[in-house]
Amino acid sequence: MNTDLQDFSHKxxxxxxxxxxxxxxxxxxxxxxxxxxxVSNEVxxxxxxxxxxxxxxxxxxxxxxxxxxxVFVFTNDFAALQTDSKTFSVNNGLFKAExxxxxxxxxxxxxxxxxxxxDMAVEDINKVVTTWQKEYVELGSNDxxxxxxxxxxxxxVMGCSNPHPHGQIWSQSTLPNEILKKEKEQKEYYxxxxxxxxxxxxxxxxxxxxxxxxxxxxFIVLTPFWAVWPFEVMIVPKKQYNNISQISNTESLAFAxxxxxxxKAYDKLFNTSFPYSSGIHQxxxxxxxxxxxxxxxxFYPPLLRxxxxxxxxxxxxxxxxxxxxxxxxxxxxxxxxxx
Amino acid sequence: MNTDLQDFSHKxxxxxxxxxxxxxxxxxxxxxxxxxxxVSNEVxxxxxxxxxxxxxxxxxxxxxxxxxxxVFVFTNDFAALQTDSKTFSVNNGLFKAExxxxxxxxxxxxxxxxxxxxDMAVEDINKVVTTWQKEYVELGSNDxxxxxxxxxxxxxVMGCSNPHPHGQIWSQSTLPNEILKKEKEQKEYYxxxxxxxxxxxxxxxxxxxxxxxxxxxxFIVLTPFWAVWPFEVMIVPKKQYNNISQISNTESLAFAxxxxxxxKAYDKLFNTSFPYSSGIHQxxxxxxxxxxxxxxxxFYPPLLRxxxxxxxxxxxxxxxxxxxxxxxxxxxxxxxxxx
Ligand SMILES: O=P(O)(O)O[C@H]1O[C@H](CO)[C@@H](O)[C@H](O)[C@H]1O
Ligand SMILES: O=P(O)(O)O[C@H]1O[C@H](CO)[C@@H](O)[C@H](O)[C@H]1O
Numbered sequence: 001m002n003t004d005l006q007d008f009s010h011k012x013x014x015x016x017x018x019x020x021x022x023x024x025x026x027x028x029x030x031x032x033x034x035x036x037x038x039v040s041n042e043v044x045x046x047x048x049x050x051x052x053x054x055x056x057x058x059x060x061x062x063x064x065x066x067x068x069x070x071v072f073v074f075t076n077d078f079a080a081l082q083t084d085s086k087t088f089s090v091n092n093g094l095f096k097a098e099x100x101x102x103x104x105x106x107x108x109x110x111x112x113x114x115x116x117x118x119d120m121a122v123e124d125i126n127k128v129v130t131t132w133q134k135e136y137v138e139l140g141s142n143d144x145x146x147x148x149x150x151x152x153x154x155x156x157v158m159g160c161s162n163p164h165p166h167g168q169i170w171s172q173s174t175l176p177n178e179i180l181k182k183e184k185e186q187k188e189y190y191x192x193x194x195x196x197x198x199x200x201x202x203x204x205x206x207x208x209x210x211x212x213x214x215x216x217x218x219f220i221v222l223t224p225f226w227a228v229w230p231f232e233v234m235i236v237p238k239k240q241y242n243n244i245s246q247i248s249n250t251e252s253l254a255f256a257x258x259x260x261x262x263x264k265a266y267d268k269l270f271n272t273s274f275p276y277s278s279g280i281h282q283x284x285x286x287x288x289x290x291x292x293x294x295x296x297x298x299f300y301p302p303l304l305r306x307x308x309x310x311x312x313x314x315x316x317x318x319x320x321x322x323x324x325x326x327x328x329x330x331x332x333x334x335x336x337x338x339x
Numbered sequence: 340m341n342t343d344l345q346d347f348s349h350k351x352x353x354x355x356x357x358x359x360x361x362x363x364x365x366x367x368x369x370x371x372x373x374x375x376x377x378v379s380n381e382v383x384x385x386x387x388x389x390x391x392x393x394x395x396x397x398x399x400x401x402x403x404x405x406x407x408x409x410v411f412v413f414t415n416d417f418a419a420l421q422t423d424s425k426t427f428s429v430n431n432g433l434f435k436a437e438x439x440x441x442x443x444x445x446x447x448x449x450x451x452x453x454x455x456x457x458d459m460a461v462e463d464i465n466k467v468v469t470t471w472q473k474e475y476v477e478l479g480s481n482d483x484x485x486x487x488x489x490x491x492x493x494x495x496v497m498g499c500s501n502p503h504p505h506g507q508i509w510s511q512s513t514l515p516n517e518i519l520k521k522e523k524e525q526k527e528y529y530x531x532x533x534x535x536x537x538x539x540x541x542x543x544x545x546x547x548x549x550x551x552x553x554x555x556x557x558f559i560v561l562t563p564f565w566a567v568w569p570f571e572v573m574i575v576p577k578k579q580y581n582n583i584s585q586i587s588n589t590e591s592l593a594f595a596x597x598x599x600x601x602x603k604a605y606d607k608l609f610n611t612s613f614p615y616s617s618g619i620h621q622x623x624x625x626x627x628x629x630x631x632x633x634x635x636x637x638f639y640p641p642l643l644r645x646x647x648x649x650x651x652x653x654x655x656x657x658x659x660x661x662x663x664x665x666x667x668x669x670x671x672x673x674x675x676x677x678x
Binding site: 002004005007008009010011012013015019020022024026027034035077078080081082085086088090092093094095096097098099100101102149151152153156157158159160161162168170174176177178179197200201205208222225244277278279281298300312314315316318319321322323325 | 341343344346347348349350351352354358359361362363365376417418419421424425427429431432433434435436437438439440441476478488490491492495496497498499500501507509515516517518536539540543547564611616617618620634637639649653654655657658659660661662664
């Protein structure tokens with residue numbers, strides 16, 4: 001292990017985005033005098049009559065949810081993107097804008113209002129995974145859709161307005177910023193080396209064995225070398241697949257197992273239902289050659305020291321670069337211990 | 340006015356960073372069921388014996404603050420960057436890291452614990468401005484410092500751990516991500532047009548007259564066309580200066596006036612001490628030709644609907660692109676009304 005990385009300020013390079021993160025390991029000792037988050041240790045019922053995501057309940061727009069038994073998908077009632085939105089373009093000197101079409105969906109992971117992914121059986125998580133696969137293919141086959149973003153906001157601190165276990169899928173006609181960055185870096189590496197950037201990275205991680213948290217037959221769960229969030233984690237398939245629709249049934253079960261293991265470890269870390277935003281980055285559905293893509297899922301959790309103290313990505317982070325105190329290696333070893 | 344921009348989903352291009360923001364104007368109508376922030380309407384005393392920034396008080400490391408009368412600057416007791424930190428480099432395949440040196444300072448805006456910039460007289464804000472100028476020059480003249488980031492985190496919701504009016508200055512040996520982006524876009528434009536990118540942009544904004552909030556002799560306060568945060572604002576000098584040290588005494592007073600006007604309007608908007616992160620982006624101090632730089636100050640406030648409802652930059656925003664509902668034009672007109 002390179003001990004300099006544990007002791008002195010440095011920046012680390014994110015091979016997927018081409019950007020840097022500032023790491024200040026010595027700073028983890030500073031006392032916290034700022035805002036504490038509220039912890040909700042409320043025990044939720046399996047069914048909440050006032051929840052607009054529970055089976056059989058009526059949503060704000062008057063629609064009634066079916067009596068669903070596992071996963072339930074519907075179009076977002078307040079979609080940020082719509083397919084029938086007007087097409088236009090502003091190209092007026094330094095004012096540049098383009099209309100954007102898309103489809104936004106909500107995906108309920110379970111009818112059980114009291115659960116989160118961490119509490120669900122692997123087979124039930126697998127039903128979520130196969131729904132993601134189906135949605136990726138279906139949405140992606142729509143002519144106006146060239147990219148499908150699957151994500152989850154978990155916890156009030158992550159802007160989640162309903163504790164019922166659910167995620168979202170926003171699909172759209174152009175590629176968002178983060179995808180453009182990963183597209184560029186992966187494409188350049190693949191063109192040069194004829195190998196997957198993340199595949200080669202996984203090899204290096206296996207040899208270093210400092211940031212790997214968990215491995216099963218088909219997936220590796222690790223804290224990336226360039227992690228930004230204190231307990232950021234990435235789930236990567238060992239084989240290079242461009243998108244989640246390409247993995248087999250066994251592999252999808254292994255993926256569900258990896259999700260189960262990391263979300264359970266998260267909940268143990270600060271003895272709280274651990275908040276995060278998670279998301280899957282994968283090949284665009286634009287019909288182009290996407291053979292450089294190696295899909296992966298990331299978790300960006302805000303908590304730093306306890307259930308109530310989070311890392312604020314503010315001033316310096318907004319105007320300069322993201323910054324962290326605890327190192328990726330320290331975070332990985334704490335999570336590994338909880339598995 | 341282009342009404343399409345007020346009615347339909349679109350993305351807008353940020354000419355300074357080369358990135359996009361997704362705008363969904365129709366979505367402003369959705370009800371809010373998520374987390375509310377705590378409002379602190381506590382009236383603070385002018386002096387707080389337990390505050391580590393008040394004059395005469397002892398800080399955590401045992402140092403005693405002088406009996407300062409206006410602005411007071413000291414080196415951060417828990418600095419993320421240090422000048423005597425070890426120099427090293429990791430260049431191991433896909434693991435890339437570089438040590439980073441720097442100096443982090445804290446700048447108290449006033450000895451009066453109860454004040455914020457919005458409550459201070461323009462002449463007192465001007466003392467803060469001249470301190471920023473001095474620090475930019477002094478820090479920048481240090482051999483190891485090539486970039487000086489001046490910023491303020493205001494409010495508990497922005498991770499500010501002490502309500503005493505203060506900001507920070509983090510200066511460092513390499514250029515942070517956001518600066519690299521603005522460096523690239525401004526340089527390319529300047530090379531091609533022999534004019535400042537922001538200067539030309541200001542001309543267009545003056546003609547359009549849709550996003551300008553306030554103007555004085557030397558500065559324009561506006562909501563940029565590509566604003567990300569609901570009430571994001573930019574203060575730009577009319578003349579192209581590369582950095583704040585180049586403005587005259589009259590201009591620095593005009594800058595202080597602009598800061599005063601916008602922070603007062605912010606406080607009126609939701610009838611609360613308005614939280615934000617603000618920062619100044621200006622030319623690096625790397626001794627290179629920085630004639631393409633046009634310095635500016637930005638405010639990134641998180642509040643969206645009221646003192647307690649903020650915009651969450653989470654899931655889609657973290658994995659895709661930033662997204663907003665209320666348009667830049669709507670935000671500008673609401674702020675303009677409060678001046
Ligand atoms: O230095 P402070 O005020 O304790 O800390 C605050 O500002 C820093 C710079 O933006 C951030 O890195 C911290 O997350 C935030 O809590
Ligand atoms: O769609 P929701 O859950 O109401 O909204 C949440 O997730 C969205 C997508 O990440 C964000 O744009 C919102 O700021 C957040 O509150």
